[in-house]
Amino acid sequence: xxxxxxxxxxxxxxxxxxxxxxxxxxxxxxxxxxxxxxxxxxxxxxxxxxxxxxxxxxxxxxxxxxxxxxx
Amino acid sequence: xxxxxxxxxxxxxxxxxxxxxxxxxxxxxxxxxxxxxxxxxxxxxxxxxxxxxxxxxxxxxxxxxxxxxxxxxxxxxxxxxxxxxxxxxxxxxxxxxxxxxxxxxxxxxxxxxxxxxxxxxxxxxxxxxxxxxxxxxxxxxxxxxxxxxxxxxxxxxxxxxxxxxxxxxxxxxxxxxxxxxxxxxxxxxxxxxxxxxxxxxxxxxxxxxxxxxxxxxxxxxxxxxxxxxxxxxxxxxxxxxxxxxxxxxxxxxxxxxxxxxxxxxxxxxxxxxxxxxxxxxxxxxxxxxxxxxxxxxxxxxxxxxxxxxxxxxxxxxxxxxxxxxxxxxxxxxxxxxxxxxxxxxxxxxxxxxx
Numbered sequence: 001x002x003x004x005x006x007x008x009x010x011x012x013x014x015x016x017x018x019x020x021x022x023x024x025x026x027x028x029x030x031x032x033x034x035x036x037x038x039x040x041x042x043x044x045x046x047x048x049x050x051x052x053x054x055x056x057x058x059x060x061x062x063x064x065x066x067x068x069x070x071x
Numbered sequence: 072x073x074x075x076x077x078x079x080x081x082x083x084x085x086x087x088x089x090x091x092x093x094x095x096x097x098x099x100x101x102x103x104x105x106x107x108x109x110x111x112x113x114x115x116x117x118x119x120x121x122x123x124x125x126x127x128x129x130x131x132x133x134x135x136x137x138x139x140x141x142x143x144x145x146x147x148x149x150x151x152x153x154x155x156x157x158x159x160x161x162x163x164x165x166x167x168x169x170x171x172x173x174x175x176x177x178x179x180x181x182x183x184x185x186x187x188x189x190x191x192x193x194x195x196x197x198x199x200x201x202x203x204x205x206x207x208x209x210x211x212x213x214x215x216x217x218x219x220x221x222x223x224x225x226x227x228x229x230x231x232x233x234x235x236x237x238x239x240x241x242x243x244x245x246x247x248x249x250x251x252x253x254x255x256x257x258x259x260x261x262x263x264x265x266x267x268x269x270x271x272x273x274x275x276x277x278x279x280x281x282x283x284x285x286x287x288x289x290x291x292x293x294x295x296x297x298x299x300x301x302x303x304x305x306x307x308x309x310x311x312x313x314x315x316x317x318x319x320x321x322x323x324x325x326x327x328x329x330x331x332x333x334x335x336x337x338x339x340x341x342x343x344x345x346x347x348x349x350x351x352x353x354x355x356x357x358x359x360x361x362x363x364x365x366x367x368x369x370x371x372x373x374x375x376x377x378x379x380x381x382x383x384x385x386x387x388x389x390x391x392x393x394x395x396x397x398x399x400x401x402x403x404x405x406x407x408x409x410x411x412x413x414x415x416x417x418x419x420x421x422x423x424x425x
Contacts, residue, residue, distance in 0.1 A: 030112075032116075036115075038309055049306075050306045
């Protein structure tokens with residue numbers, strides 16, 4: 001989880017993120033961030049996720065749990 | 072599905088690029104995003120310059136320009152052309168085939184075969200396969216494979232998903248039988264259940280162009296396009312490529328009975344730098360063995376990107392040297408393909424501007 005929070009903070013271009021933060025609320029959020037998250041899920045967790053699934057997950061913790069459920 | 076060809080070769084490659092160059096910054100103002108966000112996208116994807124035709128120029132113009140260049144420079148003789156294969160998704164007309172139009176314009180002999188193939192990003196390998204198969208016919212000694220796409224008019228200028236990367240180009244590849252024994256190994260797969268991941272929705276029989284299909288609509292990411300425009304589900308395509316292509320590459324190595332260390336270059340289709348670098352890492356080859364510099368210099372020109380990667384990166388060397396290449400094309404269809412072949416010294420390997 002710690003590692004995931006750091007990865008998300010880097011992709012969202014902030015120093016740190018909280019598990020309850022809404023993913024699309026960050027200034028850096030756009031379709032490139034979405035693709036970068038998809039690539040990170042593939043690289044780090046060997047999981048394929050879609051852009052819609054990121055939106056459905058809503059929060060950082062929601063996305064973390066979704067990725068874990070697909071592993 | 073695997074294919075194997077013996078005693079065939081590529082003897083020359085010419086790519087034809089529109090002289091008209093457009094930069095990412097030229098078009099950045101069209102997008103519904105801040106400049107900072109667009110520049111971030113540019114850096115990540117490797118967008119910079121691209122070549123697109125002036126209005127009215129079509130694939131037959133690019134192909135004829137290239138063929139006349141070869142004829143004028145004695146690199147090809149009209150009477151030697153036994154088959155003209157054209158791989159494109161942007162034909163001049165729905166009917167007749169554009170390859171017949173080109174045959175007529177050049178005044179080629181009637182004792183020959185013209186064939187259009189509808190294929191995109193994997194179209195270089197599909198075209199090579201078709202050409203090598205034709206060379207098994209005793210009367211076919213020389214095949215001219217043309218790959219050409221002018222898709223820039225089909226992309227919305229306000230679509231940051233597709234417009235920055237699209238480029239127009241054509242290539243001509245000469246295929247012949249080889250006097251020395253050669254072995255070419257190819258693996259290809261298709262999945263039509265993913266057929267709509269890359270699409271132009273309107274303009275065919277299912278949905279003819281109309282004022283309704285021309286209506287510009289904003290998508291969830293802030294891009295504007297109509298049903299007349301090319302649309303790409305970037306996430307699906309990314310996952311498809313990263314999941315399906317690496318195992319296919321390992322499969323073709325196994326079939327060819329070689330290791331990846333024996334490959335001099337991995338000349339892959341060029342969707343964008345981001346995807347290619349991820350692919351290189353996943354296959355386990357160094358990024359400098361897999362050139363990813365075509366989109367930043369010329370744009371993604373569909374099935375022309377593989378020959379363009381060859382002419383741009385090793386065009387001079389390959390006229391005097393021999394290489395072992397691994398080619399791979401993936402995209403529209405969905406189609407994914409890989410080929411291992413020995414190539415060079417080529418009679419010519421050049422690129423020219425239209």
